[in-house]
Amino acid sequence: MQSKEGLIIAALGGVNEIGKNMYVFQYNDDIVVIDCGSKFPDESLLGIDLIIPDVSYLLDNQDKVRALVVTHGHEDHIGGIPYLLKQIQMPIYASRLTLGLIEIKLREHGLLRETKMTRIDANSTIELGAMTCSFFNTNHSIPDCLGVVMDTPEGTIVHTGDFKFDLTPANKQYPDLHRMSDIGKKGVYLLLSESTNAERPGFTPSEQLVGVHIEEAFNQAKQRVFISTFASNVNRLQQIVDAAVRTNRKICLLGRSMVNVVQVATELGYLTVPDGMILEPNEAAKLHPERMAVLCTGSQGEPMAALARLSNGSHRQMKIDAGDTVIIAASPIPGNERDVSRIIDNLYAMGAHIIYGSQSDLHVSGHGSQEELKLMLTLMKPKYFIPVHGEFRMLHQHRILAEAVGVRREHIFILNNGDVVESKNGVVRQFGQIQAGQILVDGLGIGDIGNIVLRDRRQLSADGILIIVITLSKTESKLISGPDTISRGFVYVRDSEELIEEVNQIVIATVNKMLEEHITQWNVMKKTLKDSLGQFLYSRTKRRPIILPIIIEV
Amino acid sequence: MQSKEGLIIAALGGVNEIGKNMYVFQYNDDIVVIDCGSKFPDESLLGIDLIIPDVSYLLDNQDKVRALVVTHGHEDHIGGIPYLLKQIQMPIYASRLTLGLIEIKLREHGLLRETKMTRIDANSTIELGAMTCSFFNTNHSIPDCLGVVMDTPEGTIVHTGDFKFDLTPANKQYPDLHRMSDIGKKGVYLLLSESTNAERPGFTPSEQLVGVHIEEAFNQAKQRVFISTFASNVNRLQQIVDAAVRTNRKICLLGRSMVNVVQVATELGYLTVPDGMILEPNEAAKLHPERMAVLCTGSQGEPMAALARLSNGSHRQMKIDAGDTVIIAASPIPGNERDVSRIIDNLYAMGAHIIYGSQSDLHVSGHGSQEELKLMLTLMKPKYFIPVHGEFRMLHQHRILAEAVGVRREHIFILNNGDVVESKNGVVRQFGQIQAGQILVDGLGIGDIGNIVLRDRRQLSADGILIIVITLSKTESKLISGPDTISRGFVYVRDSEELIEEVNQIVIATVNKMLEEHITQWNVMKKTLKDSLGQFLYSRTKRRPIILPIIIEV
Missing domain, CATH: 3.10.20.580 (Ubiquitin-like (UB roll))
Incomplete structure (x- = not known):
């Protein structure tokens, strides 16, 4: 597509799917990109390791790209960055922890030196050509999440990033309701809001609930506790560390991403771990079983991760004994149920005591449910609305919620990746497409599998x-x-x-x-x-x- | 394993898995088999169509096999029968509907003539060598389900089959609580009870609940209604027919198994359909959309079934129009979530109104939850207990429930397929194995894929x-x-x-x-x-x- 006049908005990834979020905002000759995620393949993409967005549109318009703004440090928002930067250099703006997690990736791909990265927070304002970006604090299952406010000549655009309204957050990073209220009062022209839990009624429980139950489980365990959760959920890691401290257990880390995240989050001050608390597996083995907790990867049943290896006795550094407690502090993402179930079956066969499942209160979602999505819509009072970050049925449910709080149906756009929404002189319409699609990564090959x-x-x-x-x-x-x-x-x-x-x-x-x-x-x-x-x-x-x-x- | 003295019990399928149920009961020279199911392969068994039990033990002891007793007509209890009968002839005992469904299979495999089949019900008593079998009524998501009571020289064994305690069943087939109570009072030596929902707290809701919501949805639909559910759930089919009658809609059937089951169930009197109610797709197309309901297969997202074809516009006989209502009256079985979600996404893109998911009250389980499993254990008061029909974690949860109602832990046996429990002179122990395993069916090849x-x-x-x-x-x-x-x-x-x-x-x-x-x-x-x-x-x-x-x- 030839570059256009006026404001255009399109997703290069993130709609009609969960994963590889990437949104393009263009006003005449200035392009701002929000997020650049990756996605894991489903079972039909045999042998494929990773999926990243097709960034042809940005390649064709390189001279216009002003910045990549990143809302938070999850893979579906940062996983595509190294592949993007190998093709186009652009400055990156992100919060402190997000930058720390991006740096790990850029180091692995040898891109750290040449990339210009700027730390931002809720007080930052950045001028990106015709667009001015500012930010507001939200919360989610990783610290340092930002929503983005873009002032454009056509009006103010808000992109929420991923969010919930956890009003008693474990890490005291509160969602800035007052700031959101002010943004809404000034007038939001167009809102893009995430739709992950648009099918779920009610209000997502606070992360603090999980902390209470983790400590309870640690208290009741007679031997070692193995606990598996998403490595990126730093708030939950903190609650696990706190539970270990209070129940007089040392911690041992299993799994590369767990070791990486704990290191970065501790260095940057997002995770507080007392000195001498973390032991290597061989030291930990000398402790009395009741003095030990093992924090491991693999809560989604990933066959090569620590929990799966422990469950089939193939972990090189540690074995599970009968009577040990295993806690899976995560819900299986759709598609992973069988792998997780297989692990639980194996653990039972080993004689472990297992705490898992929706009854256990050991996991809460990081995404806001229907009442929270309505709260965001009510605060922002947008004239136009694009539900993003979700599969079609979630976007449609989010549309229904938006209508319920007063957005006009004809002002809501349900897009596919590549569909363009343009705004010219206050008139917004969906019109045309830019190239978008999925690039398959298989081993070292990028896009060579067709x-x-x-x-x-x-x-x-x-x-x-x-x-x-x-x-x-x-x-x-x-x-x-x-x-x-x-x-x-x-x-x-x-x-x-x-x-x-x-x-x-x-x-x-x-x-x-x-x-x-x-x-x-x-x-x-x-x-x-x-x-x-x-x-x-x-x-x-x-x-x-x-x-x-x-x-x-x- | 050489044949033994005394009573032995083993599973040839059905424990450490959901599917291919098959249990062997042997007293000296008499063998009774309960059920012979099949199972669908998981994603690791590439290209495999079906899994059936390994029946080598029965082949080695053909002269001793007295009967196959079948508890109900679901695939995981009857799907392996044709493959079994091709190797060993044995008389089959089952209830009326169950026999009807078995007959469809035997006809397809050209085995109908040579097989001796006897209809039983809750009043039957059959002598099978040293063992005498009688039966009791249970209910489940298909009519005509029986539990089995086997009087053996070592004591009374009860096998529950699949069950829930639906006290307001849609088809008036009540679970016979008084009979179960009498059996328990006389003394049950060993109970085998199903474990599918052993992880689920509470009491499974009645099927009647679904009927109410189906009728409500039919009433509200402005155009055609498409409704997909398990073809074998005859009670639900009846409720759908009733809702169509009451909302003045004709019915059209899509999908081979739906047509088969409706035909057999109607012939045998389990399904009451007014004359002229069911139309062929080409006749149905002439009706006003508000006068039409389409009952179709594919509620599990099966890519070749009617619902999937409708959702991608490839069904030869029918198309979904914007404004049509689609009801998915089933929960996705773990592993099928992605396929079902993809269908819902496609239907939204077509502009359909979709009713699905756990919030919709359009599906209830056919298996009893924890309180019902405890109720069965309490009624039967068994001395020994073997939880069956479930993956390991479900068997373990069922063990915990049994202990909670007073069964001694050392009297509970959690088995793998092939593990033998023997009883001699009133002493029960787990000892040794018989051959058991999975035979893979790929196209016409049985067991040739290794x-x-x-x-x-x-x-x-x-x-x-x-x-x-x-x-x-x-x-x-x-x-x-x-x-x-x-x-x-x-x-x-x-x-x-x-x-x-x-x-x-x-x-x-x-x-x-x-x-x-x-x-x-x-x-x-x-x-x-x-x-x-x-x-x-x-x-x-x-x-x-x-x-x-x-x-x-x-």
Whole structure:
């Protein structure tokens, strides 16, 4: 899309999905980007490690990009930053902890030196071309979250970032209701607000509730306590540390991201850990079991993380004993239920005492529920509204909430990634698209896996591959060796001799017939072989392996 | 395991899992089997269609098998029957509807004629060698459910089947509390009770609740209503039919299992549908949208079922219009959440009004919650207890409930499939194993997919396959053609010319070096090629495709 006049707003990621949030705000020749997240693939994207936004629009308009403003330090808001910066340099603005977490990533990718990073807080004002950004404090399951206020020539735009209204936050970082009220009073032209919990009625409970229950569980545990939660939930880590202090336990950390976050958060002052509190696993092993708590990654059932390894006895540094207590202080994100359940089953088989599930009060969401979304809408009183950060059904539920508090239906835009909302002379409408999409990261490859490769992977995963090798004589036009049949993921050849023998007979008959008819174009031969074998195998096995004839001419 | 003296009990399926229930009860030379279910594979079993129990133990003891008693007609209790009967003939005892549903399967597999089937009900008593079976009425999400009482020389064994205590059942099939009380009063030696909802506090709501909300939703819908639920939940189908009658709508059925179940249940009198109520899709299309309800399969998000096809516009017979109402009257079974969510997102994009989720009161479980499990345990007062029908964590929770109502902990056995509990002279203990396991069905293949094939499918699905074809001259010991490189699911060759060129160079260098060193054993050559290419590709791409060198000698 050619660059336009006036104000335009679009998502490069974050709508019609949970993950890879990235929003573009452009006024004539100035572009401000909010967030650049990544997302984990679902089970249909076989072999893919990570998904990042397609930033072609920014590449085409590099000279206009003024800044990347980051609302907070979660992966779905910062995970795409290294990949973005490898393509376009731009200054980054973020709060203190957020910057600390971004730095870890930039260091890993060798990008730390060349990137200009500026710390901001709720008192900052930054001029970014035609747009002026200021910020307000919100709270969420990580400290130092900011909402963004952008003053543009068309009016004031507010982007909430992720938020809840935790009025008794564990870390005393209160949501700044008065500031939000003032912003709303001055007049918000357009609001973008997050929709994660738009389907959930009521008000999300305070994080403090979790702290009470963690301490209770620590008190009752007769031996070691293993507790698993999101490493990035620094407030919860603090409550776990506090519970350990009060119940006279030392702490041991398992899992790379847990070690990383505890280090950064402690250095920056977001986590207060008494000296000598954290022990290495080998030191911790010497303690009496009742004096020890283990804080570990893997609360989503990730197969390579600490909790999964502990649950199948494959962790190198630690074993779970019968009578130990295991606390899973997180809810499984949809799609992860089976992995988490498998871990719990294994832990039961080990004789552990396990505290998990929605009845346990050991997890609260970091996202505001319906009443909180209505509260934000009421405070901001926006003229126009774009629900963001959610799958379609969440955006639609959020629309219904907005209508209920007085936003006019025709002033609400439910977008797909790439859809453009433009504002010109006070008239807002949805019009046109910019390029947006998902770039797949597989190992070191970025964007090199396309639909053909994924389609092959799907067929391979369901029915495998059958390779047929034959050698033809160029001069005599006859089969001189083969067929040799190789199966991977289709059948185990040694157990299927009869089937393979029939396959060979079909190949010989098909090839001889074609040679008799002087059909020697390879493409035709291969296609004929594929078709006849495909039909035969489906009728005999109801499976459709990839059939790959290899013809050697000598 | 050699056959034993005394009473033995084992699960061939159904413990440490949800699905493929099958329990074996043996007294000396008499074996009674309860249920023979199937189970759907999880995402790790790539390409597998169905899982059935390993019945080797029954094959080894064919002459002793007296009967298969079936508690109710759900797939996880009857889905394995055709595969069992293909190996061993045995008479089947089941209630009327259950037999009707089993007959559909046996007809499909051409087994109907040769199978002896006997209808039983709560008044039946059947002598099966040393064991006498009688039955009691329970209720669940399908009509005609029975619990089984087995009088054995060691004492009375009770197997509950699946149950809840719905005291206001939609179909008036009440759980027979007085009968259960009498059985308990006479003395139950050993109870096997189902554990599906052992993690859920409270009492499962009555199915009638759902009926009220369905009618309400039908009343409010301005256009057509699409409603999706489990086809086997005949009671709910009846409530949907009733709601349609009362709101003056005709019904159209979409999906093979929905058509099958409605036909069988109507024929057998479990479902009452007024004449002319059910229309074919083409007739239904002529009705005013407000006069029409569509009952369809696919409430679990199954990609090939009616609801999924409707949601992506690919159903051949019907389309959803903006303003239509879609009701999903089922909860997603763990693992299906993403598929269901995707459907809801698509339906929103179509402009449908959607009623779904736990807030909607349009689904209740068919399994009793904790208070109901305690009620069953209290009624039966068993001396010994085996929690069945559940994953480990559910069995453990059920154990805790049993202890709470007075069963001694050392009298409770948490088993894995194949574990044997034996009773001799009034002493019960867990001792030894019989063969048990999962047989994978893939297309027409039963048990022919083993670990090697699955491991290949996993590697293929994640990173694909790279095939290298080279032709060597036997006489001159040199490379005469190739390497030809074929990728499926690894990289798209046309986009990766440079990488493939490097692969070819490595192959040529490796082969020439080996030929120079007179290494000509194919196995050694192949392994060397695999190793050097594997290392190179991992370092360059962080991927591990299957590498398959094919060497042709001419």
